[in-house]
Amino acid sequence: MRRVLYIWLPQLPLDLRIRKQDPRLEAPFAIISEIKNAWRITHLNETGKQAGLTPGLSLPDARAICPTLLTEPSDRTREDALLRALWRWADTLSPWVSPDPPDGLFLDITGCAHLFGGEKEMGEFAQTRLSDMQITSNIGIADTKTAAWALARYCSTDIQIARAGQTKEALSHVPLEGLRLEPKLSSDLRRTGLKTIGQLSDIKSAELSRRFGLSLTKSLSTALGYAPDPVSPKSADTLYAARMTLPDPIGFKDDLKHVLERLTASVCKRLEADAKGARRYYLTVRCVDTGDHTLQIGFARPSYEQAAIMQQFERPLEELKIEFGADWFRLKAAHIEPIQPFQISLDQHKQAEDDTSRVISTLGNRLGFDRVRQFMPVQSHLPEREFVQVEAIDRREVVIWHAAPRERPIRLFNQPERLVILEPGRPPKRFQWRKSVYSTYKAKGPERLSSEWWQEGGGAVRDYWQVQTESGPRFWLLTYPGSDEPVWYFAGRFP
Numbered sequence: 001m002r003r004v005l006y007i008w009l010p011q012l013p014l015d016l017r018i019r020k021q022d023p024r025l026e027a028p029f030a031i032i033s034e035i036k037n038a039w040r041i042t043h044l045n046e047t048g049k050q051a052g053l054t055p056g057l058s059l060p061d062a063r064a065i066c067p068t069l070l071t072e073p074s075d076r077t078r079e080d081a082l083l084r085a086l087w088r089w090a091d092t093l094s095p096w097v098s099p100d101p102p103d104g105l106f107l108d109i110t111g112c113a114h115l116f117g118g119e120k121e122m123g124e125f126a127q128t129r130l131s132d133m134q135i136t137s138n139i140g141i142a143d144t145k146t147a148a149w150a151l152a153r154y155c156s157t158d159i160q161i162a163r164a165g166q167t168k169e170a171l172s173h174v175p176l177e178g179l180r181l182e183p184k185l186s187s188d189l190r191r192t193g194l195k196t197i198g199q200l201s202d203i204k205s206a207e208l209s210r211r212f213g214l215s216l217t218k219s220l221s222t223a224l225g226y227a228p229d230p231v232s233p234k235s236a237d238t239l240y241a242a243r244m245t246l247p248d249p250i251g252f253k254d255d256l257k258h259v260l261e262r263l264t265a266s267v268c269k270r271l272e273a274d275a276k277g278a279r280r281y282y283l284t285v286r287c288v289d290t291g292d293h294t295l296q297i298g299f300a301r302p303s304y305e306q307a308a309i310m311q312q313f314e315r316p317l318e319e320l321k322i323e324f325g326a327d328w329f330r331l332k333a334a335h336i337e338p339i340q341p342f343q344i345s346l347d348q349h350k351q352a353e354d355d356t357s358r359v360i361s362t363l364g365n366r367l368g369f370d371r372v373r374q375f376m377p378v379q380s381h382l383p384e385r386e387f388v389q390v391e392a393i394d395r396r397e398v399v400i401w402h403a404a405p406r407e408r409p410i411r412l413f414n415q416p417e418r419l420v421i422l423e424p425g426r427p428p429k430r431f432q433w434r435k436s437v438y439s440t441y442k443a444k445g446p447e448r449l450s451s452e453w454w455q456e457g458g459g460a461v462r463d464y465w466q467v468q469t470e471s472g473p474r475f476w477l478l479t480y481p482g483s484d485e486p487v488w489y490f491a492g493r494f495p
Helices: 012-017 046-050 059-065 076-092 119-132 145-154 183-191 197-201 205-212 214-224 253-273 306-319 349-367
Strands: 004-008 029-035 038-044 070-073 096-100 104-108 138-142 159-161 241-250 276-287 291-303 326-338 373-377 387-391 411-418 420-423 430-433 436-449 462-469 474-479 488-493
Touching: 004 119, 004 145, 012 029, 012 038, 012 076, 029 046, 038 046, 038 059, 076 096, 076 104, 076 119, 104 145, 119 138, 119 159, 138 145, 145 159, 145 214, 183 205, 183 214, 197 214, 205 214, 241 253, 253 276, 253 306, 253 326, 276 306, 291 306, 291 326, 291 349, 306 349
Parallel strands: 029 070, 138 159
Antiparallel strands: 004 104, 004 138, 029 038, 096 104, 241 326, 276 291, 276 326, 373 387, 411 488, 420 430, 430 436, 436 462, 462 474, 474 488
16 A cells, blocks of 8 residues: 655744744744735744734734744745755655645655554654754654655644554544635535535545535545555755865865866766756865855856866965865856757867857956846837847847848937037038037938837937038938927947
């Protein structure tokens, strides 16, 4: 018979934020999240519960009850990362593990419990290991996923076990919410006086389905094992990392580079085998006196080349100050992306792209990638809205962009500059711009562009003229039609 173990992590956000010796343990502390346009409490420590607070309270009401309440907003990214880390850790218990976001894990422990001395011992082993990581947990073990889920969440003991073939008896006193029903269905059942799963199981399935629908009987059959509900295992994401522990601390730069060379060789070999590359690499150096120091580098394009990684880490390693040596090192590749093979071309376009990526990577690692920017096209008929500045390593998809039907200047002024009209005309026959006087030789236009009414601040209707001057430069001038006195602006310059 199949057996399922469910690990519930009821205080996962709190366990992620507070640790032993943390002063917030002694003060009321809560995790809040924005629910229905209001900040509400989702998790509380014991001090907060003793102060009369409960999950679901809005933040103003909670502060009115307990003015000394400390709060932090929920961080789903960090919580998901912790759950995924525990997902990988659960492989020590069973090879069949499936996450149950946001705070649970399903394990198929069929044929595994005897390795720990029994199901109870296995549950105690899991709880002990989680307790060592300062993570609170409740465990339920039963024949089905739903039963194990209900026992872990709605029973008072930390480890609740339903013996094989006795799922119905174990769930008899569990409330209806243990079936994971819709809130409206649970409310309708409670109005009829039904409060526990045992009361439901005593009623014929035909009567339940006729009055409350097939979803109720399906959930009940799944919980009691009459319908299959297997644990669908998923393999955790591959972690491309390597670490090294030395018997004696080292501090010379050559020794550090030798360690990094061995770490990068291990990581890059696995990335290359999987045809993947990383945009970020993190090197953690643990010094015997100052603790962990994390160095990071980035790439404009995903890379698994060991030489490039070593080159980008040269500057961070030079700036790292090690006085008494370091004895623990870890290199991790992040932002993994597949690398598509390409055919070498004769026109060297691919080589030019690689060279540009190397330049962007080098500048980004020295100056910061937020300071290295590039232009990306945006679909718009207004010149100032046809492009946007983004970080050079921004991975956004290029939009379908259509070039303007008429020639555009090579240099465009985002804020047009006003001209001084010396001899009026359409366009002006003589004008002054930046202390220089120009005379119009010939002109082409106007090109009228309307505003984007669907955009906030889309601008007004304007006319553009291409003006060839007698002295040689060719300008792009604009004016706003319909004004009493025409005002002309310098909008751009052609090559």
